[in-house]
Amino acid sequence: MSLKIYNTLTRKKEEFQPIDEEQVKIYTCGPTVYDYFHIGNARAFVIPDILKRYLEYKGYQVFHIVNFTDIDDKMINRAEEEGVNIEELAERFIEAYFEDTKRLNIKKADAYPKATEHIYDIIELIEILEEEEYAYEVDGDVFFAVKQFEDYGKLSNQSLEELASGSRVDINEKKRNPLDFVLWKNSKAGEPSWDSPWGAGRPGWHTECSVMSMFYLGRKFDFHTGGVDLVFPHHENEIAQSEAVTESQVVNYWLHNGYINIDGEKMSKSLGNFFTTREIFAEYDPQVVRFFLISKHYRSPINFxxxxxxxxxxxxxxxxxxxxxxxxxxxxxxxxxxxxxxxxxxxxxxxxxxxxxxxxxxxxxxxxxxxxxxxxxxxxxxxxxxxxxxxxxxxxxxxxxxxxxxxxxxxxxxxxGLEFSGEEIKDDNLVAPLIELLLKIRSEAREEQNWDLADQIRDELAELGVKIEDTAQGVEWKLE
RNA sequence: GGUGGCAUAGCCAAGUUGGUAAGGCAGAGGACUGCAAAUCCUUUAUCCCCCGGUUCAAAUCCGGGUGCCACCUCCA
The missing domain is CATH 1.10.730 (Isoleucyl-tRNA Synthetase; Domain 1)
Structure with missing residues (x-):
């Protein structure tokens, strides 16, 4: 029996054929670390974890990369709002990411590269694109010319014309084609920036994933995962960038998980109708949250x-x-x-x-x-x-x-990724109230002069390592 | 307008190389129990949005229709 996977690229279930029989390579679009991740993001992290675990079950070794987007508009805006610098903001939410994913029992990736650690690799990629005439510079901004890339639209199954006709893209006079996207952004005063051949600026969002995925996984790897909303434009653009350089297919299988909805409406940070994962943890065991996320097929939208x-x-x-x-x-x-x-x-x-x-x-x-x-x-x-x-x-x-x-x-x-047996991780706060409860019963027994019961409670608690002392001030206890 | 997807019992949900509807929750009945709770068992769709077609046989294939969602702008 072999694994079949629905590939967004071909819109078919395909039999999984690893590039390397021993090791399977997966790239997952990770979070932009400007906030706690919400339950929708959680799904996008749990699903690749299921893929990974199942591949391991099948005997493969898995090499998994998850990136952190730590520089973009959202990062800049949030840092400003909170009056912290961007590095601090990123650090805080990267830490939160690890806490939350750990509670969801998501296995650690092999590396978590940050966009800001790969600025020079990004610049290098853009330079190549420019040399090959896939990119052009206008006033310090560099754009990818979608018309130069023949296969543009192959992932989302759209032609340039179709995309253009429904386009809600802002008219940007600098662009040759409205669908051209930013590779390098000329920075405004006060914004973080890096020196580049086009002046001070920062990378566009799509570029980092092309660079980091190929940096860690090579020019050909097995899986790329993310939410459906990333199909276009993010992953479409990623394909354009990467394959313009490699001139061959980089990713074999594109996996996209469905949305989480609230009352049939999509949940998203921009709509504001979201719950952070840690908010939900306050009410439900993370295992339950994980169980909920995988109790429906990963491509179906699910209602939360x-x-x-x-x-x-x-x-x-x-x-x-x-x-x-x-x-x-x-x-x-x-x-x-x-x-x-x-x-x-x-x-x-x-x-x-x-x-x-x-x-x-x-x-x-x-x-x-x-x-x-x-x-x-x-x-x-x-x-x-x-x-x-x-x-x-x-x-x-x-x-x-x-x-x-x-x-x-x-x-x-x-x-x-679920634990069906064994000790549940009980809230430590439970121990004290339980002992207090037993002591209360013991006190009542003593009042009724039911010494047998009172002594039984004391002796058996002692066996469990709880020492009871009857003092003038009342009953005290301690753990041995 | 283009693209992708969905429509199965009160609710959630699986199910296409066509073969006679998984599972969960709720409900009902029962077991257990001093009482209660918990737990467990049994049971719940003549039928899979509608119409037509192919076939010995269709939820599954084909044609048409209706409704819903998503993407085409940052979003998992």
Whole structure:
């Protein structure tokens, strides 16, 4: 079985053929670090993480680059608003990015280049484009001449004429063609700038991704990911820049995730109807947020709401519950085991295999996480039915079969980036109130002179390392 | 105007090399339970926006229509 991926470039599902059998290269358009990222951005970071994890599951080594856009209009404006310098602003939100992606259980990329670290590489690329007559300079601005690039429009499946007719582009007298885009921007007074052959200025947005992707991944790499809104113009322009230089296809597979909507309307920073990911973390476990994001196919638009998250929470809990029961049974008192024949559980073993195959087939089919999760639910249902059987005998054959099921859940969890079993990360704040609660019960028991219960609470808490002291001022406790 | 996509039960949602509708949530019934909660099980679409066609067979293919969303301006 092999992985099939929908390629925006060809508008078809294609069988994945790695350039290098050993190592797959992925470039992801990362955030502009002027704010906390919102739940829509989160999707664009989780989806490539799923791709990466699944490729690793399939035995590939993955080399993944995520860039930070740390110089552009938004950065300049926000820095000014907040009265900080741009570097500080970038640093702050890069840190926030790492915190938030960590909580979403997104694996680290191999490198996180910043645009400002590659200014001279960007200048070099523009110089080549200028030499080859793909670019022209007007008063310190440098533009890419889209007419010079024959394939312009191939990603968004648009011809220049079509793009022009629907164009809402501002008329810029300097441009030869309204669709020409800025490679190098002449800086205004007070703006950050770098010296260049065209005077002081800064790079245009699209250029950095061409430069950084080829710098780290070479002139040919496997995947480029981003949100659908980046198809045009960002990725279209990136193709133009890169391929004008390489004269051959740079990216094999373009992956674009769908939007997150609010009440059917797209969520975006410009519309202001967005929720930052960390805002949502205050209400929901990051695992739930991740589960929500992958419970639908990555190319479909998804609606975001409190109700949807609540549904995701219940769905995830259901799976976790089953795995927990499984773990409990497996860890159960081994002495109680009765001899059992493995033949009895052959059916269950087959079932696990079937669901596993379904899971893999779903992931193979354009990363159909929704279907894959469905197979987990199906297995959970079967296991629960079995576990609920009152005359369930803990025979050795059953235990090893249940272990297979638990292994499968662990494996699936690794692919999906979810933890179904094990200790939940409980809020530390829970410990103190719990102990206080027990102490209150103990006090009540003492008042009723129920010394047995009171002592039991004290002794068993002591075993757990909680030492109780009855003082004149009341009950005190401490952790040993 | 161009381009891409969507329309499946109360809600969310999977499903095209055509073969007789996954899964989740809610609802209903039940198991368990001193009570409650939690948990678990069962159950819910004669039918997949509409019309027509191809076929032994279509949610899946073809033609036409309707509605919705996105991109064509910074946006994941």
């Amino acid at each position: 709401s409190d109700a949807e998250l609540a549904v995701a929470q219940k769905g995830l809990e259901r799976l976790k519950n089953t795995v927990q029961r499984l773990d409990n049974l497996i860890a159960g008192d081994q002495q109680e085991l009765k001899p059992g024949s493995s033949v009895e559980y052959e059916e269950l073993t087959e079932l696990i295999e079937t669901k596993k195959k379904k899971f893999v087939a779903a992931m193979d089919d354009d990363l159909n996480t929704a279907l894959a999760i469905g197979s987990l639910h199906e297995l959970a249902k079967e296991l629960n039915t079995l576990i609920n059987t009152s005359d369930l005998q803990l025979a050795q054959g059953l235990i090893s079969t249940l272990e297979k099921a638990a292994d499968f859940f662990a494996e699936a969890g690794e692919v999906l």
